Amino acid sequence: MKIHLSEIAHARSGDKGDMANIGVIAFAPKHFPVLVREVTAERVKSYFGNFVKGEVERFELPNLGALNFLLHESLGGGGTLSLRIDAQGKTMSAALLRMEIEVAEGEL
Amino acid sequence: MIRIANGQGFWGDWLEAPVRLVEQGPIDYLCLDYLAEITMSILQKQKLENPELGYARDFPPLIGRIAKQIRERGVTVIANAGGVNPAACAREVKRLAPELKVAVVHGDNLYPQLDDLLARGLPLKNMDTGEGLATVRDRVLSANAYIGAFPLVEALATGAQVIIAGRCTDTALTLAPMVHRFGWREDDYHLLAAGTIAGHIIECGAQATGGNCQVDWQTIPDFANIGYPIVEAEPDGSFTVTKHPGTGGRVSADVVKEQLLYELGDPRNYITPDCVADFTTIQLKDSGPNRVRVSGIEGRPRTPYLKVSLSYHWGYKAIGSLVYSWPEAYGKARLAERIVRERLSQLGLTFDEIWSEILGFNACHGPAALPFPDVPEVQLRIGVRGASKKDVDRFTRELIPLVLSGPPTATGFGDGRPPVREVVAYWPALVPREEIRTSVEVFQ
Numbered sequence: 360m361k362i363h364l365s366e367i368a369h370a371r372s373g374d375k376g377d378m379a380n381i382g383v384i385a386f387a388p389k390h391f392p393v394l395v396r397e398v399t400a401e402r403v404k405s406y407f408g409n410f411v412k413g414e415v416e417r418f419e420l421p422n423l424g425a426l427n428f429l430l431h432e433s434l435g436g437g438g439t440l441s442l443r444i445d446a447q448g449k450t451m452s453a454a455l456l457r458m459e460i461e462v463a464e465g466e467l
Numbered sequence: 468m469i470r471i472a473n474g475q476g477f478w479g480d481w482l483e484a485p486v487r488l489v490e491q492g493p494i495d496y497l498c499l500d501y502l503a504e505i506t507m508s509i510l511q512k513q514k515l516e517n518p519e520l521g522y523a524r525d526f527p528p529l530i531g532r533i534a535k536q537i538r539e540r541g542v543t544v545i546a547n548a549g550g551v552n553p554a555a556c557a558r559e560v561k562r563l564a565p566e567l568k569v570a571v572v573h574g575d576n577l578y579p580q581l582d583d584l585l586a587r588g589l590p591l592k593n594m595d596t597g598e599g600l601a602t603v604r605d606r607v608l609s610a611n612a613y614i615g616a617f618p619l620v621e622a623l624a625t626g627a628q629v630i631i632a633g634r635c636t637d638t639a640l641t642l643a644p645m646v647h648r649f650g651w652r653e654d655d656y657h658l659l660a661a662g663t664i665a666g667h668i669i670e671c672g673a674q675a676t677g678g679n680c681q682v683d684w685q686t687i688p689d690f691a692n693i694g695y696p697i698v699e700a701e702p703d704g705s706f707t708v709t710k711h712p713g714t715g716g717r718v719s720a721d722v723v724k725e726q727l728l729y730e731l732g733d734p735r736n737y738i739t740p741d742c743v744a745d746f747t748t749i750q751l752k753d754s755g756p757n758r759v760r761v762s763g764i765e766g767r768p769r770t771p772y773l774k775v776s777l778s779y780h781w782g783y784k785a786i787g788s789l790v791y792s793w794p795e796a797y798g799k800a801r802l803a804e805r806i807v808r809e810r811l812s813q814l815g816l817t818f819d820e821i822w823s824e825i826l827g828f829n830a831c832h833g834p835a836a837l838p839f840p841d842v843p844e845v846q847l848r849i850g851v852r853g854a855s856k857k858d859v860d861r862f863t864r865e866l867i868p869l870v871l872s873g874p875p876t877a878t879g880f881g882d883g884r885p886p887v888r889e890v891v892a893y894w895p896a897l898v899p900r901e902e903i904r905t906s907v908e909v910f911q
Contacts (some may be wrong), residue, residue: 369681369721373730376595376893382728384721408834420734420747423724427731432882435822439505439890442786442822442850452681454832 361459367467368394369379370452376427377386377437377449381455385424389466395419397460403428406458407451428455469648471641471665475499476672477545478506478523484672484695485529489536492711494697498640499546500670501526508778508891510550511578511609511730517891521552522559522631530629531563537628538566543618545640549631551576551609556631557910571626572618574905575634577610577775577898584902590776591896602894606780608891612898613774613778615740617653618905619643625909632777636739638666642696649702650817653741654768660744660766661704663737667744668708668726668761669696675726676707682725689715705762707754718757740774740900743767772897781892782819783859785852787866788826790879792910793843799874800825806873807849807865816861818853846879852890859887 364383367390372381383398385391404415413431420427434448435441445451472494474485478501488494501523514521526548536542551557553571560569577584581604584591591600600607611634620643622630630643642662645651651658675696677687694714699707708723710716722903727746731737734746743766750763791799804823811821826846829836851862863884870877 369725371679371725371729375730375732376895380728380731382725382731384724384728386721395896405683406835410833412833418734420728421750423727423751425728427734429726429732436820436852438893440781440784440852440892442784442820442852444824444826444848449679450831452837454901455769456681457837 360462360464362462363456364398364458364460365456368456370456372448372450372452374434374437374447377434378431378434379433379451381428381430381452383426383428383455391421391424393460393462393466398426398458400428402458403430403455406455407433469496469523469644469700470494470697471496471498471644471700472696473500473641473672475501476670476674477501477503478611478713482525482529486533487714488695488711489533489540489542491714493540494542496644497542498542498669499526499548500637500640501546501548502550503635504893505778505891507609507611507776509549510552514552519555521880522556523548523552526556527559527563530560530567534564534567543623543628543630543644545613545630545643547632547635547640549633551578551611551633553631553633554908560629560631561910567629567845568627569629569631569910570622570625570633571908571910572614572622572630572635573908574610574618574903575614575632577612581607581610584898589898589902591777591898592893594897596614600894601779603779603894608778608780610775610777612903613740613776614903614905615639616642616646617741618907620647622907625907627909637670638663638739639741641666641669642741645675645700656742656766656768657764658704659742660762661706662700663739663742663744663766664746664749664764665698665700665706665761667737668723669698671726671729671854672696673716674729675723676710676718677722680720680722680725687717691715698760704764705760708759708761709757718759719874720751720753720759723751723759725763737772737900740769742769748907762837769901773903775896775898777856777894777896778891779894781890782854783856783887784850784852784890785859785863785885785887786848787863787885788848788879789869789877790844790845790846791874792876792878794841796842796845797825797828799876800845802874803847803869803877804849806869810865814861816858817855818851820852821849823849847854856887863887
């Protein structure tokens with residue numbers, strides 16, 4: 360079945376220059392493998408479409424049940440150059456939590 | 468055990484937070500982080516206009532306000548408030564709180580020796596683009612090396628009650644008192660990594676105590692009186708994150724995890740001047756009401772380089788907006804945007820970028836935004852960036868005419884033409900560690 364990522368995870372995002380980072384954290388340890396399977400770097404890149412001009416990298420932090428995504432060239436130039444209202448990517452975490460993922464009933 | 472608090476996550480953070488931290492319970496060290504990447508260039512400009520400025524001007528009045536508590540409660544303040552003029556900052560602190568002993572850490576400011584570094588063959592390449600600094604040398608406004616905890620430890624050893632640094636890392640402010648009190652050495656890299664991660668957790672102030680947290684934010688108590696974070700640090704590198712009893716906010720494992728991931732790059736390679744910390748070794752658990760216990764942290768030795776933060780004049784930008792009301796607010800805003808773009812094109816103006824977004828529709832989330840019904844109103848926000856101040860200025864005259872000459876129900880133009888702002892850009896580079904020599908000056 361399909362659920363929103365927000366049902367099994369929370370998140371925080373921020374910036375480093377023109378790169379946004381989004382940390383996605385499973386609410387429970389059993390949800391971490393679901394994150395690893397469903398929330399791939401490729402999916403995150405296509406989800407944000409033309410917001411992300413560069414690559415998306417993914418890192419795993421199993422000790423925190425978390426994934427960290429780096430979205431290169433995703434903030435309209437970043438810092439003082441950006442013309443965007445969310446030049447620091449602070450709301451991108453919330454956007455990602457609305458992404459739909461596929462889970463089996465027993466995984467919830 | 469020592470208690471280290473952070474009362475300021477950035478210059479502009481809540482003025483009452485550090486005062487409450489020294490008044491509402493015991494702390495040994497009060498850290499205050501004032502410097503964002505671009506702050507140094509603003510301070511450099513202020514210093515050029517007035518040689519007695521160039522530091523965080525909120526800081527000396529704060530010290531004046533809490534001088535009594537610093538003295539009576541034995542609190543030591545560690546702040547990167549010095550900007551590009553820490554000595555002037557110290558003189559102003561001494562004027563407002565003459566009874567306090569103040570120490571200043573010098574040596575991070577590379578601006579005066581920039582040409583010497585380039586002449587000796589250090590390219591100061593942009594870490595993001597690989598370009599050499601020579602291409603923007605004549606436009607550089609500031610250059611500061613990020614210094615680590617050990618120069619701050621030297622200042623703590625003088626017995627000063629207020630330590631003022633320039634561009635030190637945010638995490639060094641928290642790590643320094645641990646090194647000072649526990650006698651950690653430069654090769655104790657697991658311990659240095661632990662103190663660095665403690666610093667990362669509290670460096671953004673209340674983001675570690677429930678601020679900007681997405682988990683059950685509706686039930687986080689008393690944001691108006693939120694407590695700022697305190698680390699109770701042990702000599703073995705383990706620590707507890709907490710806040711003063713009776714304050715608002717929440718410290719939980721969820722809250723601390725979110726802050727750990729904030730502005731994080733490669734979690735195994737969190738590089739600071741003091742060590743390389745490994746975020747995949749962190750073990751944390753709720754250990755009581757508003758208490759999170761952190762342990763198990765490992766690190767690796769520091770690298771041979773220090774990061775340098777340079778800023779340079781890039782050009783100009785201006786951003787303006789118009790509000791359109793129901794019905795078909797979105798369609799009207801899009802039509803207005805097309806009109807502005809066509810007129811800018813007819814004028815032959817040159818911009819690096821013209822960006823438009825519609826607040827109430829997709830400005831924050833872009834392609835990931837939800838589809839929406841016919842909303843009551845939207846705000847068209849349109850901006851340009853370019854090297855020519857004249858062209859950017861011309862753009863600022865192209866929005867308001869649409870109130871009378873474009874699609875109907877435009878409003879929200881009360882502030883008139885948007886201002887043209889200078890764009891100062893950031894240039895990160897590396898220098899060999901031995902190029903930076905720090906020193907400590909004491910103001911009795």
